[in-house]
Amino acid sequence: MGRATLPLVILLMACAAAAQPPGTGGREDAAVRLSRVGQLVAEDVPNDAGGVIALGWVLDGEGALPDSLRVVRRTADGNETVLAMLSGGSTSFDDTTASDGTEYSYVIVSLGTGADPVFSGEVTASSSAQWLHSGRIGMLVILAILSFFIFWFIETSRRGRQFYIREIAGLASVEDAVGRATEMGKPVLYIPGIMDMDDIQTIASMVILGRVALKTAEYGSPLLVPTCRSVVMSVAQEVVRESYMQAGRPDTFRREDIQYLTDDQFGYAAGVDGIMVREKPAAIFLLGTFYAESLILAETGRGIGAIQIAGTAMPSQIPFFVAACDYTLIGEELYAASAYLSKEPKLLGSLKGQDAAKLFFIVLIVIGVLAATVGGFWAPMRGVADFLRSLVAVS
Amino acid sequence: MRLVIPLSITLITGLIMILNYFVPHEPFRFLGDNLQEWYMIVASAAIFLGTINLVQVHVRKIRLKLTNWRYSPVTLVGLVIMLVTGLIYGVVEGAPFDFLFQSMVVPMGATMFSLLAFFVASAAFRAFRASNWRATLLLTSAFLVMLGQVPIGSMLWDKIPLAKVWLMAIPNTAGQRAVMIGAAMGVVATSLRMIFGIERSYLGGSD
Amino acid sequence: MARLMQRIGNLDRRVIFVLIALSVFLPLSFRIVFPNPVGAEPSRQLYDYVEALPAGSTVLLSFDYDPSTMPELQPMAYAVCQHLFRRDIRIVAMALWPQGASLGQEVLSEVADSLGGEQYVDWCNLGYKTGGGVMIVRLGSSIQAVFPADKDNRPWAEIPMLRDISSLTDFALVISLSAGDPGVPAWVMMAGDRFGVPIGGGCTAVSAPQFYPYLGTGQMVGMMGGLKGAADYESLVREGTEGAPQGQAIEGMAPQSVAHLVIMLLIVVGNISYFAQKRKGGAR
Numbered sequence: 001m002g003r004a005t006l007p008l009v010i011l012l013m014a015c016a017a018a019a020q021p022p023g024t025g026g027r028e029d030a031a032v033r034l035s036r037v038g039q040l041v042a043e044d045v046p047n048d049a050g051g052v053i054a055l056g057w058v059l060d061g062e063g064a065l066p067d068s069l070r071v072v073r074r075t076a077d078g079n080e081t082v083l084a085m086l087s088g089g090s091t092s093f094d095d096t097t098a099s100d101g102t103e104y105s106y107v108i109v110s111l112g113t114g115a116d117p118v119f120s121g122e123v124t125a126s127s128s129a130q131w132l133h134s135g136r137i138g139m140l141v142i143l144a145i146l147s148f149f150i151f152w153f154i155e156t157s158r159r160g161r162q163f164y165i166r167e168i169a170g171l172a173s174v175e176d177a178v179g180r181a182t183e184m185g186k187p188v189l190y191i192p193g194i195m196d197m198d199d200i201q202t203i204a205s206m207v208i209l210g211r212v213a214l215k216t217a218e219y220g221s222p223l224l225v226p227t228c229r230s231v232v233m234s235v236a237q238e239v240v241r242e243s244y245m246q247a248g249r250p251d252t253f254r255r256e257d258i259q260y261l262t263d264d265q266f267g268y269a270a271g272v273d274g275i276m277v278r279e280k281p282a283a284i285f286l287l288g289t290f291y292a293e294s295l296i297l298a299e300t301g302r303g304i305g306a307i308q309i310a311g312t313a314m315p316s317q318i319p320f321f322v323a324a325c326d327y328t329l330i331g332e333e334l335y336a337a338s339a340y341l342s343k344e345p346k347l348l349g350s351l352k353g354q355d356a357a358k359l360f361f362i363v364l365i366v367i368g369v370l371a372a373t374v375g376g377f378w379a380p381m382r383g384v385a386d387f388l389r390s391l392v393a394v395s
Numbered sequence: 396m397r398l399v400i401p402l403s404i405t406l407i408t409g410l411i412m413i414l415n416y417f418v419p420h421e422p423f424r425f426l427g428d429n430l431q432e433w434y435m436i437v438a439s440a441a442i443f444l445g446t447i448n449l450v451q452v453h454v455r456k457i458r459l460k461l462t463n464w465r466y467s468p469v470t471l472v473g474l475v476i477m478l479v480t481g482l483i484y485g486v487v488e489g490a491p492f493d494f495l496f497q498s499m500v501v502p503m504g505a506t507m508f509s510l511l512a513f514f515v516a517s518a519a520f521r522a523f524r525a526s527n528w529r530a531t532l533l534l535t536s537a538f539l540v541m542l543g544q545v546p547i548g549s550m551l552w553d554k555i556p557l558a559k560v561w562l563m564a565i566p567n568t569a570g571q572r573a574v575m576i577g578a579a580m581g582v583v584a585t586s587l588r589m590i591f592g593i594e595r596s597y598l599g600g601s602d
Numbered sequence: 603m604a605r606l607m608q609r610i611g612n613l614d615r616r617v618i619f620v621l622i623a624l625s626v627f628l629p630l631s632f633r634i635v636f637p638n639p640v641g642a643e644p645s646r647q648l649y650d651y652v653e654a655l656p657a658g659s660t661v662l663l664s665f666d667y668d669p670s671t672m673p674e675l676q677p678m679a680y681a682v683c684q685h686l687f688r689r690d691i692r693i694v695a696m697a698l699w700p701q702g703a704s705l706g707q708e709v710l711s712e713v714a715d716s717l718g719g720e721q722y723v724d725w726c727n728l729g730y731k732t733g734g735g736v737m738i739v740r741l742g743s744s745i746q747a748v749f750p751a752d753k754d755n756r757p758w759a760e761i762p763m764l765r766d767i768s769s770l771t772d773f774a775l776v777i778s779l780s781a782g783d784p785g786v787p788a789w790v791m792m793a794g795d796r797f798g799v800p801i802g803g804g805c806t807a808v809s810a811p812q813f814y815p816y817l818g819t820g821q822m823v824g825m826m827g828g829l830k831g832a833a834d835y836e837s838l839v840r841e842g843t844e845g846a847p848q849g850q851a852i853e854g855m856a857p858q859s860v861a862h863l864v865i866m867l868l869i870v871v872g873n874i875s876y877f878a879q880k881r882k883g884g885a886r
Contacts, residue, residue, distance in 0.1 A: 129420045136417055303615075331577045347593070563814050
């Protein structure tokens with residue numbers, strides 16, 4: 001080696017050392033320390049079908065924020081799996097690949113460029129499936145109480161006990177309305193709402209349609225049923241056909257009078273308004289789920305001079321029907337209609353059961369209100385209020 | 396006898412969905428999730444059923460020259476145009492389907508909804524009569540809410556918006572809760588009757 | 603006089619229609635704008651909740667309405683999007699109603715463009731999916747399973763802002779702008795009660811009364827009710843940030859005010875006629 005070579009080599013080594021990025025060079029750069037994952041917790045996710053373990057942690061904040069976090073899972077036989085690479089700021093992770101009953105150990109490793117990996121402490125957990133959702137026990141209790149009352153009264157009515165049901169003006173006028181239409185020689189228009197058969201109000205409406213169809217079949221009045229959903233149309237056709245057969249008038253059943261118009265809310269309203277103005281029915285039934293189109297339909301019906309019987313459980317539309325219609329079934333009166341019109345013991349029994357359950361819950365509400373009010377300055381009542389609150393809380 | 400199968404299906408699926416809500420364990424979670432998927436598929440398929448029925452009804456009206464049959468070709472042409480433009484050019488922004496939607500469907504829907512403003516006025520004029528103390532109380536509340544709902548109310552008296560908020564938050568909420576609770580119980584009772592086959596008339600059969 | 607009272611009592615509804623039309627048309631024509639002070643309204647509760655969200659959060663905005671209710675709900679959408687973008691909060695949009703997806707796209711692209719927001723980084727539109735409440739429950743497990751791609755068929759994995767989103771619980775807030783069913787009640791019951799996700803809402807004025815119980819129990823963090831709710835939110839956004847536009851809802855307050863006054867006047871006149879006829883023994 002020449003005399004000038006050694007200084008050149010030294011100079012080159014110095015330049016190379018200066019060009020190295022920080023943290024990758026000598027002993028002094030390895031002092032960059034990453035934050036360690038601390039307070040690592042692993043626990044079975046509650047109220048699920050099993051197979052999920054939730055990990056949660058905090059970074060100790062004494063070092064630099066890691067570039068990434070490696071989640072490692074180990075089994076008792078030593079098998080190690082890297083579950084995920086998370087961003088450095090993550091604080092939770094769900095292991096969705098756990099097998100129920102198997103104990104797993106978890107470690108989270110903080111990783112960063114030019115820094116040594118930092119390991120968290122090891123925690124263990126195993127997953128399991130639950131047979132009862134603990135957050136819904138209160139709801140189960142409420143459902144059990146409601147069901148008990150309903151089935152008990154159904155059983156009581158089946159044994160022959162008579163129940164008094166107060167008069168519901170709208171339902172008592174169904175026959176008068178159909179009779180009026182027959183006298184005037186005009187059709188009856190039945191509007192079952194704008195929702196599909198999965199809506200309980202539509203189902204209740206179909207039940208009432210059967211009763212109304214029985215009357216129109218007996219009286220010989222045409223029955224028009226424009227529907228907003230095709231499935232509702234199919235059901236309505238079957239219900240009306242069955243009623244006409246029951247009345248012994250299958251020859252007067254006209255399938256084409258039960259037609260599908262459109263799924264569009266206001267397109268349906270426009271179509272029904274057109275039917276009202278052209279056919280001029282003498283009696284109009286609006287029973288089911290309605291939204292903004294309710295007043296458009298009711299006012300048009302009012303304008304042609306028809307007697308209108310409406311019923312819905314939509315709180316926002318009830319005031320419009322009350323203002324524009326002759327009779328309005330409010331809320332649960334719609335659901336009571338099938339029992340009221342058929343006078344069938346089992347249905348009347350379920351209605352009484354509903355009323356009994358309602359009385360029970362009214363008492364519970366009064367107790368809860370008093371407990372919450374008094375509980376503000378008397379601890380034992382606060383406990384009562386908290387208990388009642390937990391009963392109705394759902395998670 | 397013909398109701399046995401639908402009633403059985405109703406019972407089994409109803410019980411599965413109830414259990415799915417309270418029992419997280421398999422197989423109820425799996426069954427419940429899948430039933431919910433199936434419902435979404437059936438709901439989508441019902442659109443085709445409606446389209447077919449619509450075409451059938453209007454073709455029949457044209458064929459038999461029933462009352463107002465001349466409107467039926469308009470309906471069918473509209474259906475075909477929307478279907479064809481949607482299938483060929485897609486439904487993305489700027490496509491012909493979107494143009495037709497924005498320039499025809501949107502204004503027509505807004506027009507129908509706007510009718511409510513007129514009907515509310517005529518219904519209010521006819522129905523709001525202070526015939527007894529309850530009706531008078533209702534009328535007073537309606538005036539307070541109507542004034543509180545617009546800036547003029549606060550211009551007239553700054554307490555009117557507060558009165559409106561109180562009316563909505565306290566008496567109105569109490570009434571709404573009562574209707575909701577009652578209707579919810581009605582839903583539970585009706586659902587239980589249907590799941591256990593006590594109520595059958597919605598299936599089109601006699602009891 | 604008695605005949606006049608009778609004629610007033612039987613007033614042709616077309617006269618009422620003309621009066622209402624004029625009460626809306628004239629303030630709009632003369633561009634009258636009323637000041638809109640905001641009190642302790644539920645819309646202020648929603649505004650305050652959004653204002654307290656940390657920058658960088660993600661909010662799910664569901665457009666659950668159609669063109670018929672656009673006049674009331676679209677201004678809410680604009681105001682909420684203005685607020686969210688100005689707070690550096692990302693928006694994931696979806697719809698429970700078929701036309702909602704298009705209406706949402708219109709709002710998001712317009713507001714984002716005006717404020718420099720970038721699609722797929724600051725906002726994305728997952729589009730419409732049928733199923734209502736049933737679908738919301740599925741979102742609680744996996745959003746990607748319900749929406750494997752966005753409205754324009756871009757796969758989930760290719761949307762950067764969705765990397766940290768897997769289920770409903772990853773959202774700081776869900777806001778449903780709803781005109782009926784499915785809408786706010788479905789979100790409250792299926793998302794709020796089941797998964798504990800905070801729910802805010804916007805609804806038509808006619809539906810607003812039925813959602814006050816949810817506000818009382820804390821099941822909703824706030825609500826915009828009708829055009830007034832939208833105007834309140836617009837006013838709050840304008841107060842809170844410089845340069846925010848006026849918005850259609852505030853402009854709509856003048857015609858709404860005049861229309862309300864006209865309706866009240868008609869009711870008073872109707873009652874005068876009623877009592878006059880009652881005194882004469884002729885009232886119905």
